[in-house]
Amino acid sequence: MASIETDFRAPPARLKIQWGQIATGGTALLILGAMVWVVTQSQSILWAEIPGYLLDPRILSGVVLTLKLTVGAMIFGIVVGCVVAAMAISENLVLRAIAAGFVWWFRGVPLIVQIFLWFNIALFVPRLGPYDINLLVTPAVAGFLxxxxxxxxxxxxxxxxxxxxxxxxxxxxxxxxxxxxxxIMRTIILPQAVRLVIPPTGNQAIGMLKASAIVSVIGMRDLLTMAQQIYAANFLVIELLFVASIWYLGITTVAQVGQHYLEKRFAPKGRGN
Incomplete structure (x- = not known):
């Protein structure tokens, strides 16, 4: 008697066309293309000048200072932040109050105001021992602090x-x-807390990179300041701002890639993506 073979394989799933996604995606691409076209068609911008300034020594020196300021302030912020966080979760009421006051002030006052306060610290503390405070708190130190x-x-x-x-x-x-x-802190708490802390820390580092441009108000020779000094002489304002933007975008892109792999490295096994 001939055996009857039954094929229990499920039929191939049909590809469903999501017309809503196609419509919204197409509309977004059209709007983006229109914006790019409008910008590139401007006759007031000398696009050919932009590549020549990307590797200008003055711009590169600004990039280096911006990176130094970002990395230094970020490391300083993480170290001091760890101390303040430890104070905030301690059982000592005095330490908790100090931590709360620290966060209240330095997170609540606008960054540009803090920069001006540090830049003008000599108005409050003219001298520190035998030293003139203006010699100690230079624009670079004020921006860093x-x-x-x-x-x-x-x-x-x-x-x-x-x-x-x-x-x-x-x-x-x-x-x-x-x-x-x-x-307990080293073997139990920290390994788990690090996984939660890394993503927002990466976002903070990228935000710090962009926020560092604000030090231009006190004359630090960062990337934005150097671009401003150049366009003050040649009047290529938009062109130099595009140069600075390209550098900021390039650095943040590298930082985002590094953040991705760092998160993947510390993710629980089987959950990295």
Missing amino acids: ALGLHEAANMSEIIRAGLKAVDKGQREAAQALGLKPLQ
Whole structure:
């Protein structure tokens, strides 16, 4: 008797055309194309001048200073932010009050105001011992302190939230096993908190890079300031702003790629993407 074979394979799924997505995507592309066309057709912008300034030594020196300022202020902000976060979650009311006051001031006052305050600190403290305060707090130091302390206030809240997000039961279980507080923090709390802290920290670093342009108001020779100095002499305002924008976009793109791989590195096994 002949056997009857039954094919239980499911029929191939048909590709569903999402007309709504096609319509919205097409509309967005048309609008973007129209915007690009309008910008590129402007007869007032000398597009051929832009490539020549991308590697101009003055622009490159501004890029280097911007990177130094961003990295330095970010490291300073993370270190101080860790200390403030530890104070904020401590059981000491005085330390918690100091941490709350620090965050309240440096996160609440606009960054540009903080920059001007540090730049004019000599009005409050003319001398520091035998030294003239103006010789100590130069424009570079004023910009660094303003950016670093502002970032420290933001990072302290990010780190505090990451530490508090770890379930208390794990801490209690570790204490029951006889682990010391530093061991619990190093082996149980921090590895989990880092995964939560990295994404917003990456966003803060990118924001810091762009916020560093504000130091141009006190004459620091960062990327934006150098672009302004050049176009003040040749009147190629939009062209030099495009040069600065290209550099900012390039650096932030590299930072975003680094953030992606850093998140992937610290993601739990099987959940990296």
